[in-house]
Amino acid sequence: GQQVQQSPASLVLQEGENAELQCNFSSTATQLQWFYQSPGGSLVSLLSNPSGTKHTGRLTSTTVTKERRSSLHISSSQTTDSGTYLCAIDKLSGSFNKLTFGAGTRLAVCP
């Protein structure tokens, strides 16, 4: 089955620092999504980025499909960015989408 590895497992930053989160996956992905999960558990979709580079606000995602990796860059981190960042992929296998999630990177931003 598909495997999704995220690194680092956890990260502590001072407010204003940048963060670089990594996602590596074991098979070709036809869809890749980054999510934010709050400490309370709710899930927010950040970016859909199966290939190339996408920006939204302080977030930049770069996915290199043939190298099976994606990164999420958070610039000028804020305390409200604290939470868990999840990477999820899907592979076209003749079936409908079913996302496989990584274990996440837990980010703590200190004031």
Add this chain to the structure above:
Amino acid sequence: GPKVLQIPSHQIIDMGQMVTLNCDPVSNHLYFYWYKQILGQQMEFLVNFYNGKVMEKSKLFKDQFSVERPDGSYFTLKIQPTALEDSAVYFCASSFGGNYAEQFFGPGTRLTVL
């Protein structure tokens, strides 16, 4: 962006009872999904649903689970009877397309089985 709603946000029930989790997907979406996340663990796929049918389900989708979307209303996950190991947060998602499409997630329903 598009919103998926889930009702209720929390549910506490006794083991053996039936529970129905409700999802109000994005209005023009055609594909629907349930995912399960046990506290502190990874999010895992349960089932996807299209055109009134289950297309694919994981081994987590036990015989006690069922899904339906009668007449374009809520997309529901029913568990009957519930077991202690069903305690988790259940996330509903929907997408317009089947392959390549971005999935939009609801806020989750936290189910506690006592």
